[in-house]
Amino acid sequence: MLIPKYTITNKILKNIGTIEAAREVVENAPLVPLYEKQFQTDAITRTIYHGTHIEGNELSLEQTRKVMEGFEVTAHERDIQEVINYRNVAKFLDELLEQKRDYDLQMLLDIHKKTVEKIVDPEKAGVLRKSHVVIKEENTGKIILAPPPYAEVPYLIDDFFEWFNSPSAKEIHPVLRAGIAHYILVSIHPFVEGNGRTTRAFANLVLLKEGYNIKRFFALEEHFDNDLGAYYEAFAKVDEQSPNIQDRDLTYWLEYFTSVVAIELTKIKEKVRKISVDSHLKGKIGEQVALTERQMKLVEYLSGQGSAGMIELKKVLPMVSEDTILRDLRQLLQKGIIKKQGSTKASRYVLNSK
DSSP states (O other), X not given: OOOOBOOOOHHHHHHHHHHHHHHHHHHHSOOOHHHHHHHHHHHHHHHHXXXXXXXXXXXXXXXXXXXXXXXXXXXXXXXXXXXXXXXHHHHHHXXXXXXXXXXXXXXXXXXXXXXXXXXXXXXXXXXXXXXXXXXXXTTTOOEEEOOOOGGGHHHHHHHHHHHHTSHHHXXXXXXXXXXXXXXXXXXXXXXXXXXXXXXXXXXXXXXXXXXXXXXXXXXXXXXXXXXXXXXXXXXXXXXTTOSSXXXXXXXXXXXXXXHHHHHHHHHHXXXXXXXXXXXXXXXXXXXXXXXXXXXXXXHHHHHHHSEEEHHHHHHHSTTSOHHHHHXXXXXXXXXXXXXXXXXXXXXXXXXXXX
């Protein structure tokens, strides 16, 4: 059985902690349905744009958006088809989420088939490769990845899924499971073409299926694409340890992968928190919300924490005097944005939900 080796380092633990904190905020934020739909549409567009751009697709973000909406775009036919395919893959992941079944080879083959439809020969779509492949550096011709011989691919894939569906593997944190799947499948390189897109889609499926859909707001591909050097280096650091996948230690890759998830979810958390506050304020006092930067920080903190006393609020504005904070709080009370609970020094402030 192919059992991945890795160590849970302090860096991984810190990243998982950040991920859990962001997840809590995003999933409990009082967003109106309109904002949720906008966030989801934006995330899937960024996923498809960056997911194909990593592989050399030349469409711009705006062109990608138009293709997804069914508008005609003047561009290379292959680039357009790649975007259409990845959109279909995203829809297919929704279908897979509804199926109560373990992960298996057929699932991976189906994702690949939709990924490369009309791009590779039909007999190679959704079919494990039957030839040797090497990945070379474009400028130097240097071999940067030598995947296993094609004869080993079916056995490695079977071994991986046997382990991945085992009780012990299912106890692993979903973000780590997604990261492990990402690395192992890229390393096996099961297909002649479309391995990266297929693998990233499968890793996203793991997150979605195992409780980390985060309202479908995230696009990890954007981070990978914006720093491809770090993405490929994280693979290379592990690849260079041994020609055999079974002998490699995935710790470095998992530190990288969890950091990407943590960074992306933190961005979403801040965006969601800001929108939640803005929505609340507009509902309270109309479209024009005139708050100082200090007051906005106080309201954002209360939105995220639920309530706070003066001790906590002084930490939000550490360079500001208590008198100034009290003056800001009085103005927020007068505008009906917050409420005060209690009348002593231990009183707490909360957002006014009425």
